[in-house]
Amino acid sequence: MLSDALLEQLTTTPLFAVALTLTAYLIGMAIFRRLKQPTWLPAVLIAALLLAVFLLISGLHYTTYQQGAAWLSVLLGPATVALGMPLYQQFPRIRELWRPLVVCLPVSASLAVVYAVGIAWLMGLPDTVLASLAAKSVTAPIAIGITQQLGGSIPLLMGGLLITGVVAxxxxxxxxKWMKISDERLIGFALGLNGHAIGTVRAFEISPTAGAFASLGMSLTGIFTALLLPLAWHFIG
Structure with missing residues (x-):
C-alpha cells in the first residue's frame, strides 16, 4: 500500500485520477487487441478491473478517486450528443423502420427495468439497491440523474452499467448467431437499447450503420426511461 502522505500528495489535484483512468484504459485497449478483441471482454471492463486492483493495492479510497476523475464524467454528455451525427447520416434507413422501432422500444426498455428490479426484489435486497439497478440499461449521463431522483447509489449504478454493457x-x-440475424440495423439497435454506451461502441466496431442504430436505441431508451421511470417509481413506491 502507498503511504498516506504520498496518496495525499498525489490526490491534491485531479490530474492523478485522470492520468490513472487514461492509463488503465490504454492498457485495457492493448490487452483487448492482444486477445484478438473478444466480445465478452471489452477494453472498458479490463480498464475497470485494473483500476479496482490498483485502488485495492494502493489503499486509495474510491471516493477520493471519484472526486479527482469527476470531470471526465462531464464529457459523457457531449460525447452522447455527438452521436447525433451518425444518426443524421443514417436517417433514411432509420425512417424505413420507424414503426417496428416504436413498437419495440417501450416493451424492451420496460423489460430492462422490470427484470433487474424484480430479481433484486425477489432476493430481498433493500430499496437503495433496487433504485440503483432500475436505470442500469440507460446511458450514464441520464442514468445518474434518474438514480438520484429514485434515491439510489451512484457507485452501485456504475457497477450495474458496466456489467449490463458487457453482458449485453x-x-x-x-x-x-443463434437466430441467424445478419441485419446490422437490428443488431445495432439491440446493442444500444440493452448495452447503452458500451454496446454502442461495440456496434460501431461492426459498422457505421450498426453504430447509428445503436445510438438511436441508446438515446430513445434514455429518453423513455427518464420520462416514465421516476413517475412509475413514485406510484409503485
Missing part, C-alpha cells in the same frame, strides 16, 4: 454485448452477439 455477449448476449446480443450470441442471440444474433
Amino acid at each position: 454485448i455477449a448476449v446480443v452477439s450470441l442471440a444474433a
Whole structure:
C-alpha cells in the first residue's frame, strides 16, 4: 500500500485520477487487441478491473478517486450528443423502420427495468439497491440523474452499467448467431437499447450503420426511461 502522505500528495489535484483512468484504459485497449478483441471482454471492463486492483493495492479510497476523475464524467454528455451525427447520416434507413422501432422500444426498455428490479426484489435486497439497478440499461449521463431522483447509489449504478454493457454485448452477439440475424440495423439497435454506451461502441466496431442504430436505441431508451421511470417509481413506491 502507498503511504498516506504520498496518496495525499498525489490526490491534491485531479490530474492523478485522470492520468490513472487514461492509463488503465490504454492498457485495457492493448490487452483487448492482444486477445484478438473478444466480445465478452471489452477494453472498458479490463480498464475497470485494473483500476479496482490498483485502488485495492494502493489503499486509495474510491471516493477520493471519484472526486479527482469527476470531470471526465462531464464529457459523457457531449460525447452522447455527438452521436447525433451518425444518426443524421443514417436517417433514411432509420425512417424505413420507424414503426417496428416504436413498437419495440417501450416493451424492451420496460423489460430492462422490470427484470433487474424484480430479481433484486425477489432476493430481498433493500430499496437503495433496487433504485440503483432500475436505470442500469440507460446511458450514464441520464442514468445518474434518474438514480438520484429514485434515491439510489451512484457507485452501485456504475457497477450495474458496466456489467449490463458487457453482458449485453455477449448476449446480443450470441442471440444474433443463434437466430441467424445478419441485419446490422437490428443488431445495432439491440446493442444500444440493452448495452447503452458500451454496446454502442461495440456496434460501431461492426459498422457505421450498426453504430447509428445503436445510438438511436441508446438515446430513445434514455429518453423513455427518464420520462416514465421516476413517475412509475413514485406510484409503485
